[in-house]
Amino acid sequence: MRIVGRSVEISAVRELVTAAVGGKAGVLVVRGEAGIGKTVLLDEAAAAAAEQRVRVLRATGTESEQDLDYAALHQLLLPLLDDLDILPPVQHAALARIFGRQEGPPADRFLVGLATLNLLGSAASAGPLLVICDDMQWFDQTTVGTLAFAGRRLAAEPLALLLAERDNAPAGPLLDQFPLLHLSQLSEADAMTVLAEVSGAKLEHSVARRIVELACGNPLALTQFAADANPDEMLPGDPLPLSGKLEARYLTQVNRLSVPAQRLLLIAAADTTADPRTVRAAAAHLLSPAELDAAEAEVTGRDELFSIHPVPRFRHPLVRSAVYGGADPELRRRTHAALAEVIDPDHHFERQTRHLAGATADVDEQVAGRLDTAAERALQRGAYLTAAAFAARAAGLSAPGPARDARYLAAAGHAHNAGALQRAEALRARTTALDHDARNRGLSARLRGLSVGFQDQTTALRLLGTAATIFAAEPDADTARDCLIDAFDIVQLHVPRPDRDTVTRLAELALELTDPGAESATWTPDYLRLLRGTATCNLRGYAEAAPLLRTALAGLAEQVHDRTPPGRWYLVALQAAHELWDDAVLEALAGHVVRIGRASDVRMLSIGLAGLAHHAVMTGRLTAAAEHWAQYRDIYEALTGTPAFPMIDLLVRAWQGRRDEAEAIAVATGALPLTVPGGPVTVKTRHALTVARLGDQDWPAAYEAARTVFDDDPAYDGTMILPDLVEAAVRAGEREAAQTALLRLRPRARAAGTPGAAGLLARSEALHAHPADAEASYVEAARLLDATPLVLEQARTRLLYGEWLRRRRRRADARQQLYSALRTFIDCGAVGFARRARTELMAAGGQVDIEPAVAAGAPELTGQEARVARLAAAGATNQEIAMNLVVSPATVDYHLRKVFKKLGVSSRRHLAGAINSMPTRTG
Secondary structure, eight states: OOOOSOHHHHHHHHHHHHHHHTTOOEEEEEEESTTSSHHHHHHHHHHHHHHTTOEEEEEEOOGGGTTSTTHHHHHHHGGGGGGGGGSOHHHHHHHHHHTTSSOSSOOOHHHHHHHHHHHHHHHHHTSOEEEEEEOGGGSOHHHHHHHHHHHHTOSSSSEEEEEEEETTOTTHHHHTTSOEEEOOOOOHHHHHHHHHHHHTTOSOHHHHHHHHHHHTTOHHHHHHHHTOSOGGGGOOSSOOOHHHHHHHHHHHHHHTSOHHHHHHHHHHHHHOSOOHHHHHHHHHHHSOHHHHHHHHHHHTTOTTTEEOSSSOEESSHHHHHHHHHTSOHHHHHHHHHHHHHHSOTTTOHHHHHHHHHHTOOSOOHHHHHHHHHHHHHHHHTTOHHHHHHHHHHHHHTSOTTHHHHHHHHHHHHHHHHTTOHHHHHHHHTTOOOGGGOHHHHHHHHHHHHHHHTTTSHHHHHHHHHHHHHHHHHTTOHHHHHHHHHHHHHHHHTOSSOOOHHHHHHHHHHHHHTTOTTOOOSSSOHHHHHHHHHHHHHHHTOHHHHHHHHHHHHHHHHHGGGTTOOOTTOHHHHHHHHHHTTOHHHHHHHHHHHHHHHHHHOHHHHHHHHHHHHHHHHHTTOHHHHHHHHHHHHHHHHHHHSSOOOOHHHHHHHHHTTOHHHHHHHHHHHTOOSTTSOOOHHHHHHHHHHHHHHHHTTOHHHHHHHHHHHHHHOOTTHHHHTHHHHHHHHHHTTOHHHHHHHHHHHHHHHHHHOOHHHHHHHHHHHHHHSOGGGOHHHHHHHHHHHHTSSOHHHHHHHHHHHHHHHHHTTOHHHHHHHHHHHHHHHHHHTOHHHHHHHHHHHHHTTOOOOOOOSOOTTOOOBOHHHHHHHHHHHTTOOHHHHHHHHTSOHHHHHHHHHHHHHHHTOSSGGGHHHHHTTOOBOOO
């Protein structure tokens, strides 16, 4: 039958296929209600692909497999699995582990996404490729995330993704970033045309109008209702959702079949693998040979419901739902038992276990134990949602009590690790006997605390404190300390400061659990000192905590020479290095975290990249900072499916003098107006605004932005803002505020004990000193900062010193300092401060022949082009660049061709010299 009323939609999918043939990758999401024609449109795309000799990979979601990690991805990539050897070893291992082809630790989702991208890219390199995914509302979320990850990175491959799902599907948010084709209801005229074609024009006009009214423009409903001989049966008294009407009608059709035929369909519905041998073998346990032959003959030719050759396949997912949901529960259990009987446990242990669970109605500890084992196997390959489903089913087959609660809590933990926070909380809430088991009570409190996380910090801290107290009394000091480090992660990012009593209780417990000699295999002395220093900072102040933190960080920094994993404490460690102005330790630890993360843990990699980005800003390497942050952003968005806050991009814009852009981001994030309270994003935005406004010499505005951060005094920014606040306050005439900031800065900088901290303190002292007494402090600040890589702070110190010298009418000395500052600012791309230095230099009588701005009309590399160019100039191959930047090799080649054209070079050996003089866009 021809497709009616979808000419625009057909053109869209055909254009997607044609673009892929032309080497332009694309993604298109098709959405609409059940039966609206999504599958028919996908079939049209497949036909267009066949016409143009485009290879097609296709997968269809199954409701019963939506909790099985990577089930849909396995279906999709099955034809390509023999080509895994083309992938780099770490990517090969990631896919092999999630598909059960290789033993090993859990596969990281980031590596799975990268491997999928490269496997599809390799297949497309042999000829254009169309990937069709239908019924994605029933895809497991790990597969949806993987496909979204790959789709975001397609650029120059002859590859198209066509993704279809129902309206309001769980996958929706992950796919919202892609172009959308929404299938609306057919017009009345088109609906009448469809009805006439499917009914053979045999219906009276009044009946046809009633069917069209009932079907609400849904093609599948039109088709099904037209087949009914009695129109009155199509008018249920109570209106139902369309899918409910269709399922009811499908069930009516199924019930017209013989009992053997119904049982054959039920076996196929319960199996989900579409393996004809499995279906027939299970049917042999429920039907006699004659009944099985008759059932197969009966369903053959009933394509409106089901086809059995070449593989069992239901015409529509609603048919499967109707068959399975409408069956007697006892018959469903017998069906699962038959399937379990014919499945080989040595090769398909989890599949057999699932059917054994489906065959069990009452408490059964033996089956529950098998489900526990299946959950452990799923965890070994990183399938957290699958493990959660198995653990939850095990709990459902357990007797009420602590053992059942432990299984529900294990399931909740697996769901939490998968990022399914709502599911985790729902599983945790099923516990009923927490009063009888302290450990379960502690686990429940920790899970609840982590689930509310940054939405309700006060509740989260209270729950994590409760959990830590319970585990400390068990005694299980290691888990108690884990709960505390979770809590301090939240404390450090909480603005305004959390309730003081809550933080005090956390800190006091942390001090009790970190006495010397309390170390364990997991909690080494350096980690104990790190937690103790963090607790001390929150309980007794920065000055007393700094020595502990310095010692801990020094010990951790020594580990960068081996491959010792940094554990889960790296976020607190990097924050501490920031707050101590210890650029060397920050670089060493962040680099170590990145190296380990690339090999084993992408979340760790993302945090390490953020640390390197911050270090690059500190050391004036703004382009490198933007590049590190772009990689962080890609990983963050791949892991969470949500946009990352542009923190480093914001700081880079601030230093580059792009104040308007920084202010626009501030408005978008709610950081402006300054009277509005906010969280971590607000604080970091206001810190960046302070930098931008100082570069613009807008002293009152800089002071107001810095003062709001000072008042909150959050971790990291609360200390790092102090030198900026002193400068802004002095220049704005707020000397009392400058004095207050200096009083806070002195003990912190001295306790930090680093040259950078001492240099910034000396500069701040010089700014606040009587003009006649300032020079010694400026000279000392320059001496201390010159011994560090903090080149922007060196230049700011020379700028301030030069301004002071000019006002003391020592113009020649001023010009020397200001020339140096100007050159550094321009070299770093700090255009705002460069303009300020240029103005001062001209006022000092300097001959300025340097323009602190990008030349008009100069070709500009995008951030991704710059990253590709720098790696290529360093000798990396396209494959190595693709792995590093999380794109496909074809995309690398695409960017390199654009770079060559912009730079006017023809080979890689000319890149190094050309890219150093090129401006680069951030963001």
